[in-house]
Amino acid sequence: MADDPSAGGPGGGPGTLEPTPGGERDWLRFRDDPAPDEPAVTLDTFLDQSNAVSVLIEAGDDVRRLAPVLDRVRLVEIDFPKFRDGRGFSSARILREMGYKGEIKAIGDVLVDLIYFMRRCGFDSFAPNVPLDRADVESVLNRYPHVYQHAAADDVPIWQLRHG
Amino acid sequence: MYKYDQYDQAMVDARVEDFRDQTRRRLEGKMTDDQFKPLRLKNGLYLQLHAYMLRVAIPYGTLNSRQLRKLAHIARTYDRGYGHFTTRQNLQYHWIKLEQAPDILAELAEVEMHCIQTSGESIRNISADHYAGAAADEIMDPRPWAETLRQMTTFMPEFSYLPRKFKIAVIAAKEDRAAMRWHDFGLRIVKNDAGEIGFEVYPGGGMGRTPFIAYKSSDFVPQHQIFSYLQAVLRVWNRNARRDNIHKQRMKILVHELGEEEFTRQVEEEFQHILTLGTDFPQAEYERIAAYFTPPPFETGLPDEIDRSDPDFAVWVDQQVAPHKAPGYAIANISLKPIQGIGGDMTAEQMEVVADLAERYSFDELRVAHTQNLVLPHVRKADLYAIWQALREAGLADANLDLVTDIIACPGLDYCTLANARSIPVAQKIAERFADLDRQKDLGELKIKISGCINACGHHHAGHIGILGVDRKGTENYQLLLGGSGDEETSQAKITGPGFDEAGIVDAVERAVERYREIREPGERFLDTYRRVGMDGFKEAIYG
Numbered sequence: 001m002a003d004d005p006s007a008g009g010p011g012g013g014p015g016t017l018e019p020t021p022g023g024e025r026d027w028l029r030f031r032d033d034p035a036p037d038e039p040a041v042t043l044d045t046f047l048d049q050s051n052a053v054s055v056l057i058e059a060g061d062d063v064r065r066l067a068p069v070l071d072r073v074r075l076v077e078i079d080f081p082k083f084r085d086g087r088g089f090s091s092a093r094i095l096r097e098m099g100y101k102g103e104i105k106a107i108g109d110v111l112v113d114l115i116y117f118m119r120r121c122g123f124d125s126f127a128p129n130v131p132l133d134r135a136d137v138e139s140v141l142n143r144y145p146h147v148y149q150h151a152a153a154d155d156v157p158i159w160q161l162r163h164g
Numbered sequence: 165m166y167k168y169d170q171y172d173q174a175m176v177d178a179r180v181e182d183f184r185d186q187t188r189r190r191l192e193g194k195m196t197d198d199q200f201k202p203l204r205l206k207n208g209l210y211l212q213l214h215a216y217m218l219r220v221a222i223p224y225g226t227l228n229s230r231q232l233r234k235l236a237h238i239a240r241t242y243d244r245g246y247g248h249f250t251t252r253q254n255l256q257y258h259w260i261k262l263e264q265a266p267d268i269l270a271e272l273a274e275v276e277m278h279c280i281q282t283s284g285e286s287i288r289n290i291s292a293d294h295y296a297g298a299a300a301d302e303i304m305d306p307r308p309w310a311e312t313l314r315q316m317t318t319f320m321p322e323f324s325y326l327p328r329k330f331k332i333a334v335i336a337a338k339e340d341r342a343a344m345r346w347h348d349f350g351l352r353i354v355k356n357d358a359g360e361i362g363f364e365v366y367p368g369g370g371m372g373r374t375p376f377i378a379y380k381s382s383d384f385v386p387q388h389q390i391f392s393y394l395q396a397v398l399r400v401w402n403r404n405a406r407r408d409n410i411h412k413q414r415m416k417i418l419v420h421e422l423g424e425e426e427f428t429r430q431v432e433e434e435f436q437h438i439l440t441l442g443t444d445f446p447q448a449e450y451e452r453i454a455a456y457f458t459p460p461p462f463e464t465g466l467p468d469e470i471d472r473s474d475p476d477f478a479v480w481v482d483q484q485v486a487p488h489k490a491p492g493y494a495i496a497n498i499s500l501k502p503i504q505g506i507g508g509d510m511t512a513e514q515m516e517v518v519a520d521l522a523e524r525y526s527f528d529e530l531r532v533a534h535t536q537n538l539v540l541p542h543v544r545k546a547d548l549y550a551i552w553q554a555l556r557e558a559g560l561a562d563a564n565l566d567l568v569t570d571i572i573a574c575p576g577l578d579y580c581t582l583a584n585a586r587s588i589p590v591a592q593k594i595a596e597r598f599a600d601l602d603r604q605k606d607l608g609e610l611k612i613k614i615s616g617c618i619n620a621c622g623h624h625h626a627g628h629i630g631i632l633g634v635d636r637k638g639t640e641n642y643q644l645l646l647g648g649s650g651d652e653e654t655s656q657a658k659i660t661g662p663g664f665d666e667a668g669i670v671d672a673v674e675r676a677v678e679r680y681r682e683i684r685e686p687g688e689r690f691l692d693t694y695r696r697v698g699m700d701g702f703k704e705a706i707y708g
Binding site: 033040043059062085086087089090091093097111113114117118120121123129133136137142144145146147149150151157158160161162163 | 171172174175178181182185186194195199202203224280312315316317318319320321323324325326327330391399402403409437442443445446448450452702
């Protein structure tokens with residue numbers, strides 16, 4: 001999946017489509033920096049603990065509550081309790097709109113056909129409940145040659161290609 | 165009409181490969197059926213009672229002859245020789261094999277068509293006034309906006325898994341021929357006092373088991389901010405809707421629970437934020453798309469008279485032909501509601517006849533109406549007789565537009581796993597009861613809409629007369645409703661009282677209709693009379 005580094009990191013931030021070499025699931029991490037190893041705590045706990053750096057966003061959480069403390073966040077884990085629950089897509093996109101450049105990891109019921117859209121929303125690492133087939137992930141990520149609209153990733157929409 | 169460029173074509177081609185790969189992984193057992201289901205639904209593939217059903221998108225109901233011929237070819241090659249036009253201006257095939265679905269998508273891609281987002285929890289095919297570009301009362305053609313929004317809402321990553329489906333309609337006329345306020349997101353194109361184009365926005369409508377008519381959230385969203393506004397609406401809904409009960413996840417429920425004022429406030433706040441992100445398309449892109457919708461080269465100096473010397477033809481003209489904005493031209497409606505037939509069904513041969521007519525007489529263009537009829541939008545009045553003769557030959561010359569036999573009915577228990585009762589036989593029995601054309605014409609405009617379950621695919625909430633099939637202790641039972649409308653004075657039909665069995669509902673409809681005939685005042689349609697006298701004016705006649 002390393003064909004097109006230009007499709008790289010979120011919002012022009014760090015990361016390429018080439019996953020970091022290393023542990024078993026590292027091919028699902030699309031960042032160059034070392035992975036934070038502090039376990040994520042719930043949003044309420046995170047807001048209370050001024051030294052926490054990893055936060056878990058559950059499906060009903062309002063990610064905008066992180067705004068005042070965004071500079072200490074290094075990892076946001078966004079949980080998908082079931083794959084049909086799409087709230088996490090908005091959470092990731094809003095985080096990137098807030099200027100967050102750190103890691104956003106999708107956890108839970110993350111299926112291969114979601115990954116492409118998650119990447120476009122600003123997710124840059126994935127820890128699915130059930131392991132994914134690497135070849136399937138690569139083909140899904142490279143399926144669509146263009147996008148029709150802006151999202152968190154810096155893909156150029158088709159209308160912009162048309163008008164230069 | 166719009167033509168794909170290399171980008172549009174590349175996206176549709178990629179979708180074919182995407183779905184082929186998804187189907188392969190399912191057939192190889194790499195996905196459970198539960199996991200595959202939303203993927204196939206987002207591509208219009210339902211599992212019905214007997215086979216798979218595939219729904220093809222017909223954006224804003226506009227087709228050319230090449231596309232209709234391809235639909236005929238697919239009907240013949242992969243289905244049983246016919247297709248069914250739907251209330252979202254789409255076409256669906258009811259007898260599809262899963263393993264052939266990717267090949268059908270490839271065939272569609274050859275003629276710039278697809279099944280993207282025609283079902284599932286996605287932004288559905290955008291519908292529009294089926295007289296767009298031809299109607300005398302529109303301020304502009306709404307389809308360039310519908311096409312722009314079609315592109316902008318294709319594969320929107322943030323809304324990959326919306327709480328439920330999301331339907332958009334765009335109109336640009338005073339008269340509402342698209343049931344705009346029965347949509348999740350209705351748009352009416354307007355001009356403000358400064359002569360600028362913008363949108364009145366109506367969110368939160370929808371039928372289903374909990375019907376709501378959309379309210380107006382904004383009088384004027386400037387034209388080039390509409391995509392931001394749409395994203396704001398989608399985001400407020402996506403983040404705040406319930407996710408624990410599929411029957412309470414449509415946007416109309418959130419609007420109802422928050423209240424219109426609070427929903428509007430949240431949308432406004434999100435809208436102001438999203439505007440700062442610069443995601444709206446530029447004027448140049450709108451103009452590029454609008455250029456494909458410039459009016460065809462209408463001839464001038466054509467006669468405005470129609471030779472009515474053939475009385476059968478005159479009957480058809482009176483019912484099926486609507487005024488066109490260009491002198492000497494007319495809009496010709498083709499009924500897909502023959503008395504003995506299944507509303508919206510069309511054989512491959514009939515599709516080819518109509519494709520020929522569109523190519524020869526209507527600047528190669530035709531439309532699908534949400535009422536499940538077809539439209540030749542731009543025909544010379546002088547050609548109407550030849551068109552009528554060809555339609556008659558093909559069994560398509562019924563003259564019942566908007567009359568009591570022009571019934572919308574869902575597929576019902578004959579096809580659908582969700583249905584509680586059959587719809588098609590009820591529609592046929594009503595049509596037979598009122599088959600006499602003089603009687604139909606005497607009754608005037610009367611819209612009957614029949615759903616085989618509370619999901620309301622047959623639009624019973626919007627029927628002047630609505631019929632809802634339910635399951636009552638194991639037998640089919642039909643509730644009668646009166647007073648609904650999908651036009652510019654949108655209203656929701658109300659239940660008359662206890663339900664009826666299959667024979668009983670036809671009699672009950674006839675009693676309601678006869679009551680109207682007794683008490684109507686000059687010039688009143690059924691709906692007008694109902695609005696004047698209310699349910700009480702009908703109840704005794706129906707229940708005795």
